Amino acid sequence: MKNLIIVASVAAALALAAPAASAADIVHDAEYYILEAQNGERWVAEDGELDARLAELRQKHGQPPNIVYVLWDDTAFGAVGFPALQKNFGYSTPNLNRMAEEGINFTRMYTEPSCTPTRAAMLTGRHPVRHGMGVVGMPHEFSGLRAEEVTIAEVLSEAGYATAFCGKGHLGDIEESYLHNQGFDEALFTPMNQLTSLYNPMGNAANAVLGLHPEIYPPDPYQLDDPGLVPEGWVMNIEGTKGGESREWCGTSNECFDELDTECEKRITEFIRRNAKEGKPFHAQYWPNFLNFLAPEMPKRSVAGLKVAGAFPKFDAFIVRLMDELEELGIAENTLVIAMADNGPMVHSPPPGWGMLPMLYRGGKGDFTEGGVRTPAFAWWPGVIEPGQVVGDIIHVTDLYTTFARLGGATEHIPTDRVVDGLDQTALLLEGDTHGRRDYVHIYAGHELGATVKGRYKRHWIGAGDVAASGMPEAYFDLYSDPREENPMLTPLIHTQGQFNQMRARHELMKKKYPDAPNAKGIPYTGLANARPETRAIADRVKAAVEAMPFDVREYLEFEIPGSDSVGDWGK
Numbered sequence: 001m002k003n004l005i006i007v008a009s010v011a012a013a014l015a016l017a018a019p020a021a022s023a024a025d026i027v028h029d030a031e032y033y034i035l036e037a038q039n040g041e042r043w044v045a046e047d048g049e050l051d052a053r054l055a056e057l058r059q060k061h062g063q064p065p066n067i068v069y070v071l072w073d074d075t076a077f078g079a080v081g082f083p084a085l086q087k088n089f090g091y092s093t094p095n096l097n098r099m100a101e102e103g104i105n106f107t108r109m110y111t112e113p114s115c116t117p118t119r120a121a122m123l124t125g126r127h128p129v130r131h132g133m134g135v136v137g138m139p140h141e142f143s144g145l146r147a148e149e150v151t152i153a154e155v156l157s158e159a160g161y162a163t164a165f166c167g168k169g170h171l172g173d174i175e176e177s178y179l180h181n182q183g184f185d186e187a188l189f190t191p192m193n194q195l196t197s198l199y200n201p202m203g204n205a206a207n208a209v210l211g212l213h214p215e216i217y218p219p220d221p222y223q224l225d226d227p228g229l230v231p232e233g234w235v236m237n238i239e240g241t242k243g244g245e246s247r248e249w250c251g252t253s254n255e256c257f258d259e260l261d262t263e264c265e266k267r268i269t270e271f272i273r274r275n276a277k278e279g280k281p282f283h284a285q286y287w288p289n290f291l292n293f294l295a296p297e298m299p300k301r302s303v304a305g306l307k308v309a310g311a312f313p314k315f316d317a318f319i320v321r322l323m324d325e326l327e328e329l330g331i332a333e334n335t336l337v338i339a340m341a342d343n344g345p346m347v348h349s350p351p352p353g354w355g356m357l358p359m360l361y362r363g364g365k366g367d368f369t370e371g372g373v374r375t376p377a378f379a380w381w382p383g384v385i386e387p388g389q390v391v392g393d394i395i396h397v398t399d400l401y402t403t404f405a406r407l408g409g410a411t412e413h414i415p416t417d418r419v420v421d422g423l424d425q426t427a428l429l430l431e432g433d434t435h436g437r438r439d440y441v442h443i444y445a446g447h448e449l450g451a452t453v454k455g456r457y458k459r460h461w462i463g464a465g466d467v468a469a470s471g472m473p474e475a476y477f478d479l480y481s482d483p484r485e486e487n488p489m490l491t492p493l494i495h496t497q498g499q500f501n502q503m504r505a506r507h508e509l510m511k512k513k514y515p516d517a518p519n520a521k522g523i524p525y526t527g528l529a530n531a532r533p534e535t536r537a538i539a540d541r542v543k544a545a546v547e548a549m550p551f552d553v554r555e556y557l558e559f560e561i562p563g564s565d566s567v568g569d570w571g572k
Contacts, residue, residue, distance in 0.1 A: 023424065025416045026402070027514070030506035031440050032423060043437070046427055053430060054407070057334070057384065063281045064159070064408045065381075066335040068272075068322070069400070071122070071287045072315065073115065073168070075341035076359040080312075080376040081105050089357060090303035093312050095320035099339060100378045104389045104429070109377035110396045110441045110453070111343050114366050115170050115193055117444070118342040118397055119287070123151040123171070123182070125401025125414070125422035129444050130511075132519030137170055139192045139234050139524075142542075142557050144172015145182060146520040150415045152401050153183030156283045159410035164271040165189060166264035167287035173235070174522035180240040188239040188249055188267060190260065190289065191524075233535035235525045245529040261288045265318050269325060276329045281408065290315055291354075306355025308345075323380070333383040336407065336429070338400060340377035347371070362484040368443045368450030368462065369485050379429055386432060393436025394453065398422035403429065419514045442507060447516075452503055456480045457492045459500040476500075521557035 036043070058064055078085045080093050081100035112118040112128060120126075120133035123145070128134040131149055153163040165179045169189035179187035237260060240246040250256035268286045275282040291311050302309035319339065326332040345356035347364030356364065363369035377395075379385055401422040405411045414420060427435040443451045450462045456479050464475035476492040477485045523539040525531060546553050 023406075023411050026411075026414055027416060027419050028423065029419055029421050029442075030510045031503060032438075034506075035438070043427075046431070046435070050426055050430060054426075058409075061334040063279065063334070064161075065384075066272075066275075066281055066331060067156070067161075067283045067404050067407065068326075068335060068337045069122075069283075069285045069404075070319075070322075070337070070339040071119070071167075071285070071342055072290045072340075073342055074345050074356060074365055075308075075376055076345045076357055076364070076371065077107070077361060077374040077376055078359045079345075079357065080341070081378060085359065089309065089355070091306075091309035091312060092302075093316040093319075095316045095323070096339065096376075096378070099319060099323070099337070099380045102382065102387045103337075103378055103380035103385045104391055104432070106340075106377040106379070106395055107390060107392050108394045109340060109375055110373050110394065110443070111341075111375050112397065113368055113372040113443070113445060113450075114343050115168075119170055120145055121421075122397045122400055123153070124149045125152070125398045125420045126418070127398065127421050127442065127444060129447050130419060130421075130514075130516050132517060133171070134444055134446050137172055137192055139173060142174065142524055143519050143521050144174040144177025144191070146517065147176040147181070148517075149182075150413075151183045152404055153179075153283065153285075155183075155401075155405050155410045155413045156408050157183055157185070158413040159408050160281065161408060161410075162271070162275045162280050162282040163284075164268065164282070165285045165287075166267050167261070167285075168193065168289050169287070172520065173524035174520060175246070175527040176520055176522065178238060178240060178246055178527070180242050180244070180246070183242070184285075185242045186267075186271070187241075188237065188260075188264060189287075190237055191235065233525065233532060233538045235528065235531075235535060238528070246527050247530045248528055248532070248535070257289065261290065261315075264288065265321075269321070272325060273329065276331050283404070283408070288315055288318075308355040327382075333381075335381065336384075337380040338377070339380070340397075341375040343375060344372040360483060362486060366445075368445045368460075370458075370479065370483060373443055381429070385429060389432050391428065391433040391436075393428055393433065394438050394441055395425055395428065395436060396422070396438065396441050399425045399438070419510060440503065449504070449507075452500055452507075453479070454496070454499065454503065457496050457500075458485065459496070460485075460488075461504070518558065518560075521554070523553075523557075 363371035
């Protein structure tokens with residue numbers, strides 16, 4: 001297994017060692033070239049002005065801008081950044097709202113429908129379907145982000161940036177997916193999601209439905225497989241440095257889960273201070289766990305008394321500390337901060353009392369309707385981004401990849417042997433509303449194309465085919481007049497059907513030229529210097545069992561499970 005990881009790592013290194021690329025060399029999805037043909041001359045002129053402005057900023061500060069990216073879970077558009085809406089639900093996030101007021105409040109930030117896909121999309125600039133990360137990662141699935149993917153951390157590292165990650169990774173539990181093996185100089189992360197906090201004795205005691213540990217329930221004489229479906233060797237948190245050893249951090253207790261965000265806030269702050277003192281540009285990512293599934297007694301800090309509303313104030317307090325820290329260090333005017341949620345709220349069978357609200361749009365986590373993929377998102381850059389902006393341009397989470405690379409002078413390190421879905425949105429950041437570079441987005445549900453947005457119109461691909469009295473399929477929505485996608489309309493169909501069909505044809509032909517790849521497979525939790533015996537036993541157990549069967553380990557790990565695109569109410 002280790003040899004496979006090494007081979008994959010070499011492949012990634014060779015990708016980065018390829019001849020320098022320019023923005024023109026980057027392969028985008030087909031639709032970009034339609035827009036370029038229509039807007040290219042204007043964009044070229046605009047890019048000249050942007051280059052001059054970026055050069056001026058670099059000369060002023062002596063280095064490219066620092067970039068801080070904050071990503072949290074499961075929040076509906078409107079739940080943050082709009083005080084009037086928050087009043088209706090009995091809570092407030094004054095500091096996140098301040099960030100929105102002092103910068104850009106994006107009203108059409110599109111993500112992927114669920115956690116893992118959005119996180120993988122941001123790091124790679126690619127729709128997760130292209131590298132097999134299109135579904136929510138769960139523990140013990142023996143998979144993760146491929147070493148061959150070139151992350152934004154790798155791109156910026158090549159341009160001289162210091163890089164750090166802390167928080168909820170959720171990108172796999174195999175060694176090549178560890179975030180310090182994906183380009184970050186230093187990392188502390190959860191390989192899976194918050195649900196891991198349920199997989200310990202305290203979790204079982206709090207939620208007796210699970211029954212995953214023998215100390216909670218009497219021994220079952222009919223359960224022959226010991227330790228059963230949930231190995232005791234699962235790892236909740238991993239830390240490591242680029243090229244250094246990996247270690248389990250803290251343990252699997254609920255206290256360790258609670259401590260992670262506090263520890264991450266400390267580490268990210270120290271990372272910023274250290275690099276500010278050294279005068280080195282940095283890229284820091286903080287993805288808080290934010291909510292503990294096992295905290296029924298958490299302090300209620302809001303009128304609502306709900307978990308989400310009660311958890312926001314702690315996170316919101318870090319945001320103001322972050323902004324104050326950047327200003328005190330004298331680097332705020334050379335630091336871009338992007339803060340956003342990863343997908344819509346968990347409205348399908350949510351835990352009681354959580355307060356995950358769909359608000360304006362229909363649907364939530366796991367859905368390709370707007371409620372699943374439109375999230376709060378803000379950009380803050382004092383002295384550079386004009387304050388008080390509310391922009392209506394479409395932007396997709398993959399766009400942050402190419403935009404960060406442009407700002408960091410690292411575009412040449414973006415790979416050119418694959419499709420990069422992210423488009424450079426520097427013009428939108430620096431020039432504001434109507435200066436975006438996309439008016440479309442494809443939305444996947446797992447490995448299947450769920451819907452396509454073009455301007456104000458949206459076509460559902462999944463669920464299409466119901467025939468109206470007209471004899472035409474009802475799958476077209478006007479998002480301005482029907483933001484909840486409840487009333488499919490004939491009128492959009494008449495003048496958009498051909499355009500949507502052509503968009504999909506171009507998209508599918510580009511995928512034929514650049515085929516999708518599966519995610520990486522392997523034994524989980526290898527390479528941990530301090531691995532517990534029960535953790536090492538996972539690999540030993542799998543290998544021993546498979547050796548007695550008429551297939552090899554690789555065949556077993558790479559087997560495609562029918563229907564595995566869907567994981568129920570936790571997302572798709």
